[in-house]
Amino acid sequence: MHATLPLLQPTDFPSLRRARLETVQVNVGYRCNQSCLHCHVNAGPRRREEMDAETAAQVLDFLARSGAATLDITGGAPELNPHFRDLVRGARALGRHVIDRCNLTILAEPGQEDLPEFLAGHGVEIVASLPCYLEENVDGQRGPGVYARSIEGLRRLNAAGYGDPGGGLVLNLMYNPTGPFLPPPQASLEADYRRELGRLGLRFNRLYTLTNMPIQRFGSTLVSRGEFDDYMELLRSSHRDANLEAVMCRTLVSIDWRGCVYDCDFNQMLDLPLVLPGRGPVHVRDLDPGLLEGNPVVVADHCYGCTAGCGSSCGGALEPGEEAT
Numbered sequence: 001m002h003a004t005l006p007l008l009q010p011t012d013f014p015s016l017r018r019a020r021l022e023t024v025q026v027n028v029g030y031r032c033n034q035s036c037l038h039c040h041v042n043a044g045p046r047r048r049e050e051m052d053a054e055t056a057a058q059v060l061d062f063l064a065r066s067g068a069a070t071l072d073i074t075g076g077a078p079e080l081n082p083h084f085r086d087l088v089r090g091a092r093a094l095g096r097h098v099i100d101r102c103n104l105t106i107l108a109e110p111g112q113e114d115l116p117e118f119l120a121g122h123g124v125e126i127v128a129s130l131p132c133y134l135e136e137n138v139d140g141q142r143g144p145g146v147y148a149r150s151i152e153g154l155r156r157l158n159a160a161g162y163g164d165p166g167g168g169l170v171l172n173l174m175y176n177p178t179g180p181f182l183p184p185p186q187a188s189l190e191a192d193y194r195r196e197l198g199r200l201g202l203r204f205n206r207l208y209t210l211t212n213m214p215i216q217r218f219g220s221t222l223v224s225r226g227e228f229d230d231y232m233e234l235l236r237s238s239h240r241d242a243n244l245e246a247v248m249c250r251t252l253v254s255i256d257w258r259g260c261v262y263d264c265d266f267n268q269m270l271d272l273p274l275v276l277p278g279r280g281p282v283h284v285r286d287l288d289p290g291l292l293e294g295n296p297v298v299v300a301d302h303c304y305g306c307t308a309g310c311g312s313s314c315g316g317a318l319e320p321g322e323e324a325t
């Protein structure tokens with residue numbers, strides 16, 4: 001694995017300051033039932049990092065203290081963490097919205113047979129990664145048979161009530177490019193997904209596009225192929241200042257499996273912790289939410305991935321009506 005952080009620093013990325021906190025994103029561990037080429041977490045079946053019960057309780061305590069409206073749970077495959085369902089129940093008991101970042105194939109894993117009903121019963125929004133609507137592209141990026149298992153996962157979620165227009169159970173899909181290029185315009189790609197998946201009788205609410213980040217597994221692959229510099233030039237040349245106001249790090253904190261706090265999930269993977277003036281890195285148990293607004297965001301060159309073209313975030317394109325460059 002090639003380290004990419006030395007290639008991303010120093011940086012001339014514009015300085016950012018945090019706004020009011022809206023989302024607490026928690027990465028409950030890096031274990032996953034898949035190993036995807038584009039994965040910025042370097043997640044996989046052999047990873048053993050996993051949030052424990054004490055840290056999960058500290059996350060819920062911070063969620064209550066922070067006033068943030070949303071708990072966004074990710075991984076790895078977050079459902080593999082034994083405390084995943086406790087986090088969901090605890091956040092819903094606080095009246096918070098919950099998002100599950102689901103890879104769809106987890107629904108076929110032993111012990112997850114009741115997962116669609118559990119998520120539906122707690123009104124959890126699902127953001128399901130499906131990097132393409134074509135079988136050859138999905139299997140090429142994620143491994144043989146992943147497309148078929150993903151389609152079956154979508155069928156199970158639809159059967160539980162997810163994706164119905166006007167319904168209360170939200171199922172959004174997430175697209176990643178299959179190589180070192182920017183996503184196409186989100187609105188037109190969503191129409192393609194809706195047409196192709198509709199032929200299979202499948203429903204979803206929205207499609208999000210996410211730019212591949214030049215870090216961890218994807219970044220290392222770029223280095224191995226001699227494509228890292230060209231990809232960074234694409235991101236830098238496609239930067240739009242207008243996207244700076246909407247980047248997710250301004251309204252989100254990212255908490256890792258140990259409880260350490262970061263400005264975003266990408267910084268977490270580069271081990272670039274959130275830094276409070278005069279205090280340095282901080283653990284979630286000690287984090288005062290009142291100190292976040294106005295605090296500088298830690299940036300490096302990978303941040304151009306969020307401001308290139310239409311922009312990119314965990315909620316999809318920042319300018320969904322614009323054309324990518």
